């Protein structure tokens with residue numbers, strides 16, 4: 800099951816993000832439920848606060864890890880990176896970001912997995 804932190808995020812999921820990202824998120828929701836019995840909770844997707852962020856290009860989503868154990872976070876990150884290649888470029892499709900960490904000028908408000916796609 801996919802949970803959305805806000806109604807705006809649900810609308811972004813349905814209408815704004817790329818189909819490649821949407822397909823990855825559907826697969827991820829299946830993995831989390833099948834493997835750990837966990838729901839996928841999306842806390843952020845499309846953002847215009849920093850143009851350099853992949854969020855601005857509608858190709859990134861942040862997943863809450865509030866209900867995950869450290870082992871579940873690691874296994875989820877590995878599953879995404881092993882199954883979803885970020886094109887031919889050697890970037891990871893999934894990065895764990897801790898609360899308070901500053902990434903590309905934006906401060907993370909809570910522990911999350913940042914997921915991104917090449918298109």
Ligand SMILES: [Zn+2]
Nearest residue numbers: 859860861913
């Ligand atoms: Zn992110």
